[in-house]
Amino acid sequence: xxxxxxxxxxxxxxxxxxxxxxxxxxxxxxxxxxxxxxxxxxxxxxxxxxxxxxxxxxxxxxxxxxxxxxxxxxxxxxxxxxxxxxxxxxxxxxxxxxxxxxxxxxxxxxxxxxxxxxxxxxxxxxxxxxxxxxxxxxxxxxxxxxxxxxxxxxxxxxxxxxxxxxxxxxxxxxxxxxxxxxxxxxxxxxxxxxxxxxxxxxxxxxxxxxxxxxxxxxxxxxxxxxxxxxxxxxxxxxxxxxxxxxxxxxxxxxxxxxxxxxxxxxxxxxxxxxxxxxxxxxxxxxxxxxxxxxxxxxxxxxxxxxxxxxxxxxxxx
Numbered sequence: 001x002x003x004x005x006x007x008x009x010x011x012x013x014x015x016x017x018x019x020x021x022x023x024x025x026x027x028x029x030x031x032x033x034x035x036x037x038x039x040x041x042x043x044x045x046x047x048x049x050x051x052x053x054x055x056x057x058x059x060x061x062x063x064x065x066x067x068x069x070x071x072x073x074x075x076x077x078x079x080x081x082x083x084x085x086x087x088x089x090x091x092x093x094x095x096x097x098x099x100x101x102x103x104x105x106x107x108x109x110x111x112x113x114x115x116x117x118x119x120x121x122x123x124x125x126x127x128x129x130x131x132x133x134x135x136x137x138x139x140x141x142x143x144x145x146x147x148x149x150x151x152x153x154x155x156x157x158x159x160x161x162x163x164x165x166x167x168x169x170x171x172x173x174x175x176x177x178x179x180x181x182x183x184x185x186x187x188x189x190x191x192x193x194x195x196x197x198x199x200x201x202x203x204x205x206x207x208x209x210x211x212x213x214x215x216x217x218x219x220x221x222x223x224x225x226x227x228x229x230x231x232x233x234x235x236x237x238x239x240x241x242x243x244x245x246x247x248x249x250x251x252x253x254x255x256x257x258x259x260x261x262x263x264x265x266x267x268x269x270x271x272x273x274x275x276x277x278x279x280x281x282x283x284x285x286x287x288x289x290x291x292x293x294x295x296x297x298x299x300x301x302x303x304x305x306x307x308x309x310x311x312x313x314x315x316x317x
Contacts, residue, residue, distance in 0.1 A: 016175060118212065
């Protein structure tokens with residue numbers, strides 16, 4: 001066993017084994033999906049950064065949300081597209097740990113930012129007189145940074161513990177590296193006890209995030225039913241957050257259930273799709289939801305598009 005440990009320098013990703021006959025189609029769809037993610041997220045980030053009227057707490061958090069979407073998808077799509085073109089699907093040991101770090105920290109950061117958004121809406125609707133003193137631009141910027149940095153450090157701790165585990169296999173039955181799959185390859189299960197403890201603490205932390213978000217929106221719904229003005233605020237700014245939250249929870253919980261409980265009888269293609277749902281649906285849907293639903297952003301997009309069309313029309317004639 002110790003000999004096996006010393007020679008594991010790469011992992012073999014076997015999740016693509018059943019897609020041999022559909023590689024070109026999957027490559028085209030994946031490239032289209034990644035390009036769409038880049039365009040819609042970068043467009044909204046640029047709009048928020050360049051427009052001073054959007055330098056408000058809610059839009060600063062949205063900007064961080066879209067940046068995190070780019071961070072997570074960049075940890076997956078370039079390697080995945082390369083694997084679709086390559087006959088051998090391998091990743092280095094260190095590269096696998098980095099990818100697992102990116103995937104997990106991306107998901108946890110999404111939940112942290114959604115929790116901040118829920119708190120922001122709670123203050124704006126339920127305690128409007130305190131809103132600007134509590135949610136100043138400087139404070140929101142720091143909170144947005146820590147909503148990414150804190151999950152990164154927590155997941156980095158999990159990954160560090162995983163890096164100390166002695167492994168006896170190099171085969172991962174996934175499209176990409178995740179911490180759970182690596183730990184499952186341990187030679188001595190007793191070595192992973194501390195990993196399990198820290199992983200469970202991490203899960204509890206982010207379940208508490210989820211409970212806080214649910215409580216915030218339940219309180220908001222209760223508050224908004226008594227006021228027509230608050231009801232309009234809720235529909236305008238909270239519904240997109242709720243949609244993002246439900247999309248995120250649905251895709252991540254589906255993946256976690258498949259990862260921990262799925263039978264080997266499930267088709268590999270189905271397992272693959274469930275595994276990458278959270279890297280397809282939220283990064284595309286979130287910018288579209290906020291772009292169309294939030295009036296300020298929608299007006300900026302419409303104004304820019306109209307100006308661009310008029311410029312091209314005048315140039316043509």
